[in-house]
Amino acid sequence: MTLLEVSGIETFYGKSQALFGVELEVEEGEVVTLMGRNGMGKTTTIRSICGLNRPRTGRIAFAGTDLSRLPPHRIAQLGIGLVPEGRRCFPNLTVRENLIVSARPGKWTLDSVEALFPRLGERFGQYANTLSGGEQQMLAIGRALMTNPRLVILDEATEGLAPVIRDDIWAAIAKLKREGEAILLVDKTIDEILAVADRCVVLEKGKTVWRGKPGEFAADLQNRYLGL
Secondary structure: OEEEEEEEEEOEEOOEEOOOOEEEEEEOOOEEEEEOOOOOOHHHHHHHHOOOOOOOEEEEEEOOEEOOOOOHHHHHHHHEEEEOOOOOOOOOOEHHHHHHOOOOOOOOOHHHHHHHOHHHHOOOOOEHHHOOHHHHHHHHHHHHHOOOOOEEEEEOOOOOOOHHHHHHHHHHHHHHHHOOOEEEEEOOOHHHHHHHOOEEEEEEOOEEEEEEOHHHOOHHHHHHHHOO
């Protein structure tokens, strides 16, 4: 079943057009990666899906519901959990408070988040602004999971993190995949992305220029679209 369908969206910042007919889909239980060089429209696509930048044309549907006229909080309530670029934890709340502030009933609880990220369990009583960058990223992922979403969107989940923390995050993403979570993932570490992806979507200058399976994303395509 198609969970998320993005069809021909065009998004603007004022008079400047950022997206030119972006197309992508995410099926139930599927990991889809959104790739491209910096400034190619990945974050704008995510913001468009979440209602933070409303497209002027095209259609975004989630579980059959048209999102075009819905505010961001209603889109989140439908079951989209966003882990934004830059983490954006609530600095003056504890780890526990960050996790429960938007929690909804379901399989993801404090106990299951702690099982995914044991490091967080050791810091439930700490304020978020006392955590390392990697711990804040774990907290941002845990907070999104606590909403018990049908789709998790991860925007630059490992950017700027120490290698050991990146490994922990990728291990958690792999576990989420095994457990059947639907994920839309943006990141720059190609080997790790291709290891967890079911399908890949590449953007260039705000357009969808390539879609396919990880095994089809050969070195020449990586060089052409990602400059690797």
